[in-house]
Amino acid sequence: MTTVGLAVTDGMLHFELALACEVFGGNPPNGVTGPWYRLSLCGPGPVRVGRFSMEPDHGLDHLSRVDTVIVPGWAEIGQDPPAELVDAVRTAHEAGARVASLCTGAFVLAAAGLLDGHRATTHWAHTQELTERHPRVRVDPDVLYVDNGSVLTSAGKAAAMDLCLHLVRLDHGSSIANTLARRLVVPPHRDGGQAQFVTTPVPAPGSHPLAGLFPWVLQRLDQPLTVEDLAREARMSSRHLGRHFRSVTGTTPLQWLHTQRIRHAQELLETTDDTVDTIASATGMGTATTLRRHFHRTVGVPPDAYRRTFRSRSLPGPEGGDGYETLMP
CATH class of the missing domain: 1.10.10.60 (Homeodomain-like)
Structure with a gap:
């Protein structure tokens, strides 16, 4: 079974958080014969996401015991992300976890040093700031997501869904990913290299x-x-x-x-x-x-x-x- 830890703290963007919960925490799509994902919400305690509050299942230290860590968008990009979140994500990666950021969650991965020397992306409106704050990251503003193997980053909003489906495709194959996409009523595949801004996406x-x-x-x-x-x-x-x-x-x-x-x-x-x-x-x-x-x-x-x-x-x-x-x- 692939265990997924969703890193949650105050200031996370609720759209990306809900999207990851739907993909990795929902029922498996038709055709899945083996184990599906087991999702855990991992945070420092009760957290506020947008207008809502939630109680995580585990502390941030649990991230080091999952197969895949998902870091949703981070709202306060003008501030440094919480040190305990950065440390937990870094520790999880060092323990062998695959780490993926959605939208501005890339700022957390960059602060953890996971993007140094690597190509990465984030929401097009914040790529310049990511470049300026983390000059060792090779920021690509013109793609939907970037897969570096154990570290993945996506652009904003709909591109976060593209990256989540990409992870499902890697783990379970194209047929299952396409079935899930149909259930979610989204395009089954948009290549990561596609431009972020398309007139008719x-x-x-x-x-x-x-x-x-x-x-x-x-x-x-x-x-x-x-x-x-x-x-x-x-x-x-x-x-x-x-x-x-x-x-x-x-x-x-x-x-x-x-x-x-x-x-x-x-x-x-x-x-x-x-x-x-x-x-x-x-x-x-x-x-x-x-x-x-x-x-x-x-x-x-x-x-x-x-x-x-x-x-x-x-x-x-x-x-x-x-x-x-x-x-x-």
């Missing part, structure tokens, strides 16, 4: 010029599609297609297509016994060599290692662990 079906193009492409991922093919299907010039893609998805047509191919490859690796050659053909990558190169570059491990990770996640790990193996270097 979550387009409603039929509300944008590419609404009919997306399903058409997803049904033809095994084909060698080009930008010209997409433009022809969308009945617009390649230049106009690029503008619409940037507006709707925050990325280019080719990068979006590449992401869909990799996602489909992940699903096939998780759910089938198809060879890498077969999956390369089914995802339009052509050859196993090409798939391995792009998959490793995007996901962080080769396809074979990715498959072994998800095939072994149900096996007991050392000292009663869940057998989880990180997918990022």
Whole structure:
């Protein structure tokens, strides 16, 4: 079982706090056959979050005994976060916990020294302040979330959901993450590299010029599609297609297509016994060599290692662990 500790203190943002509780503290989605998350609220005592007060389950010292620590957004970014919170997060990471911040929770991770020398992000309105206060952090203001393996950071609000679903995807696979996303009525996957500000971040079906193009492409991922093919299907010039893609998805047509191919490859690796050659053909990558190169570059491990990770996640790990193996270097 993956235990999750939610670090709570006075001044946390209630949106990010509630979001993490819903993802990791709710009922498991359909399809989960093994243990789901066990969530604990960890704080120094009764805490006030927005207009509400709550009583944590455990003290902050309990964070060092969980698998994953979530640090919600921190409201008072003009002040240093509480020293006891910073120390508890640092100690948990040193004990082997995966630590993720939501929105301005990155200021807590930065104060703990966990982001020194690493790429990280936070809400776009506060990236400059994070850079100025913590110059050793490589702040990226233009992404939804950053995964450094044992330390992860997200941008604000909706991007916090993207990071939480990313964690579920790492732990339980794409199918379960997608099922959970459908239950929460949110997009099943937005790549971490997508821009924070997009004109239409979550387009409603039929509300944008590419609404009919997306399903058409997803049904033809095994084909060698080009930008010209997409433009022809969308009945617009390649230049106009690029503008619409940037507006709707925050990325280019080719990068979006590449992401869909990799996602489909992940699903096939998780759910089938198809060879890498077969999956390369089914995802339009052509050859196993090409798939391995792009998959490793995007996901962080080769396809074979990715498959072994998800095939072994149900096996007991050392000292009663869940057998989880990180997918990022």
